[in-house]
Amino acid sequence: MMSQSRTGFVTGLRCVACGKAHPIGTPYTCPDCGEPGILDFEYDYPSIARRLSAEVLARRSDQSQWRYRELLPIGDDSALPPVSVGGTPMADAPKVARHLGLASLLLKDDGRNPTGSLKDRASALGVVKAHEEGCGVIACSSTGNAASSLAGMAAAMGLRSVIFIPEATPEPKLAQLLIFGATVLRVRGSYYDAYQLCERTCREVGWYNRNCAINPVLVEGKKTVGHEICEQLGWNLPDWIAVSVGDGCTLAGLWKGIREMKLLGLLERTPKILGVQAEGASPIAVAFRTGAPVQAGAAQTVADSIQVGVPRNWRKALNAVAESGGAMITVSDSEILDAIGYTGAMAGVFAEPAAAASVAGLSVAVTAGLLQGDSSALAVITGNGLKDTRVVRSIAGEPFDVAADGTGVQEILRARDLLG
Ligand SMILES: *Cc1c(COP(=O)(O)O)cnc(C)c1O
Ligand SMILES: [Zn+2]
Secondary structure, X not given: OOOHHHHXXXXXXXXXXXXXXXXXOOOOOOOOOOOOOOEEEEEOHHHHHHHOOHHHHHHOOOOOHHHHHHHOOOOOOOOOOOOOOOOOOEEEOXXXXXXXXXXEEEXXXXXXXXXXXXXXXXXXXXXXXXXXXXXXXXXXXXXXXXXXXXXXXXXXXXXXXXEEEEOOOOHHHHHHHHHXXXXXXXXXXXXHHHHHHHHHHHHHHOOEEOOOOOOHHHHHHHXXXXXXXXXXXXXXXXXXXXXXXOOOHHHHHHHHHHHHHHHOOOOOOOXXXXXXXXXXXXXXXXXXXXOOOOOOOXXXXXXXXXXXXXXXXXXXXXXXXXXXXXXXXXEOHHHHHHHHHHHHHHHOOOEOXXXXXXXXXXXXXXXXXXXXXXXXXXXXXXXXXXXXXXXXXXXXXXXXXXXXXXXXXXXXXXXXXXXX
16 A cells, blocks of 8 residues: 655554554554454554654754654655645634633644644645555545544545534534535535445455545644644643543544654653543543443534544543543533633634634533643634534624614623723
């Protein structure tokens, strides 16, 4: 499937279930374990360390995620999509920090990617590999962002995309898919149903499957958010990093990126990872609490991007949380909606529900005493609020309707305490 020169410093793949090593080119999951045998790329870190230092990185002018290419399964001459993925800004949010009772809070705004979510990091790498393998069609099933991101990156790379979406996909995400020219199959059923149908179809017709959980390439793309956070903060990370969890690939990727920078000797100290799930879709958080294996369950939350009842990558996610010394917690839908409101009003960052769950998680963790009040924290804003304005309109309120001659304007401004 993949040749050595096209995978850079990759040494092989390891199964997260049985621990067995497999050669480069093993398709998707572990041949011994089947679907639970998610694979993980391994690299020749000593060689990478000889090539990649803080100084070398500082001299690179490319701000996109390809600046970390030695840490990705690509070769020096891999063809890359001509859109800029990664290099997203970091915002200091002191007012939100005070509101939550934290010493400081940074927001890593990954909603500022080309199609508005962190998923672009994974999809960009997915289309690079699909293109290299000569697959003209790339497919995925998604609650929204993986799909819109794949459709956008495929369009940029000149590939066709086929997307399986569940019925509950928000309208703006659907609009993105259609505009990017994807063939959209709306499955009458849940995300689980869409996932199964996509996988079956890919197997039957030989398309490249972008589903993050089973395709180890995708998590590698998500790692770059971890690389970038380390470099942007001058290799000095906060006590905690919060991120929301659906399948678990984003958290796993974030942690792998950070751990790699530690392995390369660029980081002194790693942060604790706070994985945040919605109360109504929390199988991984439940497994963290009970120590039992993840049980499939129902999934119901306003945060459509993390509405995952049958997570695929829970092993990687739970290993990452444990290795970091962190924790998994849950937040309610109303805590998520609140967080969208105060993050927008106090920091000017508009997060979609699944993204604001990370901020809500920090709030809940402080209240629960899991985080000390003098902690420094960072929340990964995984998707832009414009992705789904319908759910926030219920909390955002309504505009004041006024006559064109200005009658009543003064009263409104006075009532809002805007007249000094
Ligand atoms: C996909 C997604 C997540 C969760 O990522 P997983 O890999 O499924 O855990 C969180 N937030 C947003 C906005 C997403 O699109
Ligand atoms: Zn295995």
